[in-house]
Amino acid sequence: MIHNILGLTPDAQTTDLAQALVALETEFELRTVFPSEVLEEAARAIRDFEFPPTDRRDIEFVTIDPAESTDLDQAVHLSRAADGYLVHYAIADVPGFVSLGGRLDGETRLRGQTVYLPHRRLSLHPESIAEDAGSLLPEKDRSAYLWSFTLDARGVVTDTALERAIVRSRAKLNYVGVQEELDAGTASELLGLLREVGLKRIELERERGGASLRIPAQEVECINGTYVLRASAPLPVxxxxxxxxxxxxxxxxxxxxxxxxxxxxxxxxxxxxDLEVFRLQATTLGASWGTDQPYGEFLRSLDLDDAGQLALMHHAASLFRGATYTVLDGAVPSGLEQAAIGAPYAHTTAPLRRLVDRFSLLVCSYAIRGQDVPAAVREVLPLLPKLMGSSNQLVNKVERAAIDTVEAASLAHRVGERFSAVTLTGTVPGAPGPAAPGSTHSNGTNGTNGANGHKSRGTLQLISPAVTAPFEGAAPAGRHVEVELVTADLTTRTVLFRIVGP
Structure with a gap:
């Protein structure tokens, strides 16, 4: 499901929008500049970098990312092996550029992760590493942590290897192009195997009781100087x-x-x-959920083009709560599963963009060889949950504020117009509206009463353009409604609709 794009018309206040987006950097106290000593250390690390002796440039890797990405963490290759598969997965060798305890290491701990703003990217690492020396760019020799997995015919991992090696990506592919090739039947054998293995791994996830929250994501992009807002579910690839x-x-x-x-x-x-409440919501919204059907399998069955089932998928966010990082150091506690995956799991594959992955790679590189993890690495592990938690909270607030800003600027000239929408959370006149599960919209999509204390607010999603915003008026969740735009204020990042018809 792909919704229409919300873009600025020629008469919109594009200058004001650009200034408002830049102002987010100050408002949220983002780290926009790398100190000179950090840049100098990064330059030395690149200059003195030593490639590992193992050469795996014979493997024809490709990267698959959004088209505009240049910070490429992963490259993949798949082939058939006996009655199963061999999967090679190269991860950018960020540990090779970052000395523990150095200035660059300290700066990445302050940042936590890359922040993607509509007008620019605030990288976890200097661009010289994130978009050049450390990025798995096509036709460039790069050092990587190379995972090699042997899979049986069902896609189950039967053997795992990990080594540092020189690799070379052959092509920088993007999701849209790969999906088009697969749909047209013109894709390479590698891409065909990606689909084959991916589908088998999804089936294994289903058997484990894993679940996926398929809420269409809102993203702001800058295309030829124009900011647009997209909302779409992930492509199959x-x-x-x-x-x-x-x-x-x-x-x-x-x-x-x-x-x-x-x-x-x-x-x-x-x-x-929570499952019982969600089951009641499913019944209210007319979705059929068998009593013996796991919730993950039920979520996979939902049709996001159906208003009620789209609303139900948003309600399902209440089931995906409590994610955190758990440190192991000499003991293995219980409760180590990531419930949505149905198995223990570690962030490992995005070290250019996320701090914790660098340390996961270091630990795994020692563990797979049966060696003790150095004290310098172990000492950092207990610090990471707080660092990543703070970073995640900040990034969520910034991304929501950026979307609110673009929505308000793009709709400012359309106050009084009417739109078709789907209600995601319902309202009752004179009563507080329910919160949008798993999200807080700074425009007021928090389900609280209006400023006068009497008007209830719910959450809606416009059919077109791609806007999710609060509304006033009486309407249950999962209904098609007609709404009028009441407010679109760039200064306060406020967008508000009112129900005017069924």
């Missing part, structure tokens, strides 16, 4: 590609658990009371 990353994270978690040292991404299973 994105799911298949993600399965390779998930498989790697699961194997990394296994290595850490066996070594009793590392850091896992954990999330508890939904509480019985």
């Amino acid at each position: 994105e799911d298949w590609n993600a399965q390779i990353s998930l498989m790697t994270g699961m194997e990394a978690a296994r290595l850490m658990i066996d070594a009793k040292v590392g850091i896992l991404r954990t999330m508890p299973a939904p509480l019985p009371k």
Whole structure:
């Protein structure tokens, strides 16, 4: 499902929007500049970098990312092996550029992760590493942590290897182009195997009781100087590609658990009371959920083109709560599963963009060889949950504020117009509206009463353009409604609609 794009018309206040987006950097105190000593250290690391002796440039890797990406963390190759498959997955050798305890290491701990703003990217690492020396760019020799997985005919991992090696990507592919080739039947054998293995791994996820929250994501892009807002569900190839990353994270978690040292991404299973509430919501919205059907399998069955089922998918966010990082150091506690995956899991495959992955790679590289993890690495692990938690909270706020800003600017000239929409959360006159599960919209999509204390607010999604915003008026969740735009204020990042028809 892909919704129309929300873009600025020629008479919109594009200058004001650009200034408002830049102002987010100050408002949220983002780290926009690397200190000179950090840049100098990065330059020395690139100059003095030593490639590993193992040469795997014979493997014809490709990268698959959004078309505009230049910070390329992963490259993949798949082939048939006996009655199964051989999957090679190269991850950028960021540890090779970052000395523990150095200035660059300290700066990345302050940043936590890359921040993607509509007008620019604030990288975790200097661009000289993130978009050049450390990025797995096509036709460039690069050092990587190379995972090699042997899979049986069902896609189950039967053997795992990990080594530092020189690799060379042959092509920089993008999701849209790969999906078009697969749909047209013109894709290479490698891409065909990506689909084949991806589908088998999805089936294994289903058997484990894993679940995916398929809420269409809102993203702001700048295209030829014009900001646009997109809302779309992932393409199938994105799911298949993600399965390779998930498989790697699961194997990394296994290595850490066996070594009793590392850091896992954990999330508890939904509480019985939350599942019961969600089952009642499914009944209210007219979705058929069998009593013996796991919630993950039920979520896979939802049709996001159906208003009620789209609303239900948003409600399902209440089942995906409590994600955190759990550190292992000499003991293996219980409750290490990431419930949405249905297995223990570790963030491992995006070291250019996420701090914790660098340390996961280091731990795994020692664990797979049966060596003790150095004290310098172990000492950092207990610090990472707080660092990543703070970073995640900040990035979520910034991304939401950026979307609110673009929505308000793009709709400012359309106050009084009417739109078709789907209600995601319902309202009752004179009563507080329910919160949008798993999200807080700074425009007021928090389900609280209006400023006068009497008007209830719910959440809606326009059919076109791609806007999710609060509304006033009485309407249950999962209904097609007609709404009027009441407010679109760039200064306050406020957008508000009112129900005017069924």
